[in-house]
Amino acid sequence: MRTLLQRIVITVFVVAVATFFITPLLWFIFAPFNPQVSLAVTIPQSPSLANFAEVLGNSLAMRGLLQNSVIIGVGAMVGTSLVAALAAYGLSRGSIPGRSLLIYVLILFSSVVTGTASMVPIFKLIFDLGLINTHTGVILVMIGGLLPSAIFIMQDFVDSVPRSYEEAAMVAGASPLQIFRDVTFPSMRPGVMVVGIWALVNAWGAFLIPFILLRSPELLPASVTFYTFYDPESGMPQIRMVAAYAVLYTLPVILLYLLINWRYGFRFFGGIKQ
Amino acid sequence: MQKAVLSRKLSLLFLTPALVFVALFLVYPFFSIFQMSFTNRALVGANALNPQNVGLQNYMDLFDTQDWMRRGEMGHSLWLTAQFVIGSALIGQAGLGLGIAVAFHNRKGLLRELVFTLAIAAWIMPDVVVAFAWFAYLDPDGTLNQMLQAVGLRPQDWLFDYPLLSIILFNTWRGTAFSMLLFSSALASIPPSYVETADVIGARPWQKFRDILLPLLRGYIATDLILITLWTFNTFTPFLLTGGGPSYRSNIIAIYTYEVGLRFFQFGKASAIAVIVMLINLVLASIYLFISRSRQRQIA
Numbered sequence: 001m002r003t004l005l006q007r008i009v010i011t012v013f014v015v016a017v018a019t020f021f022i023t024p025l026l027w028f029i030f031a032p033f034n035p036q037v038s039l040a041v042t043i044p045q046s047p048s049l050a051n052f053a054e055v056l057g058n059s060l061a062m063r064g065l066l067q068n069s070v071i072i073g074v075g076a077m078v079g080t081s082l083v084a085a086l087a088a089y090g091l092s093r094g095s096i097p098g099r100s101l102l103i104y105v106l107i108l109f110s111s112v113v114t115g116t117a118s119m120v121p122i123f124k125l126i127f128d129l130g131l132i133n134t135h136t137g138v139i140l141v142m143i144g145g146l147l148p149s150a151i152f153i154m155q156d157f158v159d160s161v162p163r164s165y166e167e168a169a170m171v172a173g174a175s176p177l178q179i180f181r182d183v184t185f186p187s188m189r190p191g192v193m194v195v196g197i198w199a200l201v202n203a204w205g206a207f208l209i210p211f212i213l214l215r216s217p218e219l220l221p222a223s224v225t226f227y228t229f230y231d232p233e234s235g236m237p238q239i240r241m242v243a244a245y246a247v248l249y250t251l252p253v254i255l256l257y258l259l260i261n262w263r264y265g266f267r268f269f270g271g272i273k274q
Numbered sequence: 275m276q277k278a279v280l281s282r283k284l285s286l287l288f289l290t291p292a293l294v295f296v297a298l299f300l301v302y303p304f305f306s307i308f309q310m311s312f313t314n315r316a317l318v319g320a321n322a323l324n325p326q327n328v329g330l331q332n333y334m335d336l337f338d339t340q341d342w343m344r345r346g347e348m349g350h351s352l353w354l355t356a357q358f359v360i361g362s363a364l365i366g367q368a369g370l371g372l373g374i375a376v377a378f379h380n381r382k383g384l385l386r387e388l389v390f391t392l393a394i395a396a397w398i399m400p401d402v403v404v405a406f407a408w409f410a411y412l413d414p415d416g417t418l419n420q421m422l423q424a425v426g427l428r429p430q431d432w433l434f435d436y437p438l439l440s441i442i443l444f445n446t447w448r449g450t451a452f453s454m455l456l457f458s459s460a461l462a463s464i465p466p467s468y469v470e471t472a473d474v475i476g477a478r479p480w481q482k483f484r485d486i487l488l489p490l491l492r493g494y495i496a497t498d499l500i501l502i503t504l505w506t507f508n509t510f511t512p513f514l515l516t517g518g519g520p521s522y523r524s525n526i527i528a529i530y531t532y533e534v535g536l537r538f539f540q541f542g543k544a545s546a547i548a549v550i551v552m553l554i555n556l557v558l559a560s561i562y563l564f565i566s567r568s569r570q571r572q573i574a
Contacts, residue, residue, distance in 0.1 A: 006479060010377050014385055017374060021392035023421065024404075024411040024447060031410075039413040040420060087292035094285020104563055109300045111562075112555040115508030116528045117548035120535040121303035121310065127317070144299025147292055166279050176284050205400035208510050212536050226402045227514060230409065237409075246403045257398050
């Protein structure tokens, strides 16, 4: 049984925590619909969609959202899930010794070579390869960083696909690549989907890699374009743009999160977020 | 041991694309910074074409005892980073995450759903969006000051006068969900009979927490602390809120590395910083892997 005092302490704590988490987001509830928006929270006098119209009319904003972010996100998604599926299959069905140690070492490397420290040598590498200011460079670097965790998630899914199908196909004379393409890959689809969505969400939100590797405004994804609208060094933030753009840019992440949460539960998405 | 479907050669073939990526974007960068840190390489100019070997000069500059605690130098940056990690990861995220998990232990309801949803939303939204949300929140005209004035307290210019406190609060808000989820699923795995027994013999709440829950959570707490320390140590997101300023007062090590290497393109010096950062990462990650592997062996 809980005493009255305990109840009061817990209630105060919970209310304080809820306040702490909700208040920084209050601004985003009203600002997108307020044409006279400032940095203060105000209930719009005459709510309208004018801020959204301004975003739709800004070609850099729309190109970032509908073209560049999509190219980078899809590129990272397809690349990461395909390469991770191949690797997980090779590890699961092959006879490579020390497989779990190998994956541990890969994850160790990916958590050490991270952040701005890793961007110093990676910038130079991409520069030397002639891939600076290209989407290809951004996508390749993202795949490299996401792969170790992707292989780690994927191998559970590959291990759960029964081998008897493959053995039957082998008896029927199929080549290893045919077996992978026509038998194993279709049955590990849930794993490919989890890894793909996880990679997409990470690439969609990523700021540091495109911020450093891209220079031309027309190549920037939504994350970096968004920053240029309020970059402290550029002077006054374009608040109306920021308010509406944030909603359009965040919506896909929330929807994908709800999808993955509904289909697979939270574990896959959360456990290994960078 | 099941018979392998693939020969060793074939399985290596399947692994090759992944190994190429890992070699190029993880292993090569790791080793190339060691080599670069002994040169004066830059992006443009004479030192780009013919970098000189300068030996330990970059390291000696970084650890120059005269200068290194000055604002904008590495010692100062490491000191800020230590406060940032202790404040926002160890106290903020882990403490708050544990508090929420314990407060809602064995409870359902709307309030629990609300708090969990808000914390997870703060965690999954893109960096630039949450950074701007806090930029508006902490503005002199922002929501926080509006609330303070409503209860009769003095408004502050948070980002200008308290930049380090600002990014500590921001990062606590941003990352608490991970610890909260980890601890609440750990608590859920504790059999209810343990707590019920304690109730029967009349244990106080604090005793229950200290003598039953805490010992059972110890392994999870170690895992959590190492991981969030590693992430917080490397996070660049505060840059989007303060840019490291004003006058270097929130210049944590990730922002310092960015300034030296990717803004001013002093690759040699930046590589020396990156070597130090990665060595710290290596220690943290090794401890983490050691703990999680030895725990797996215990279970097996």
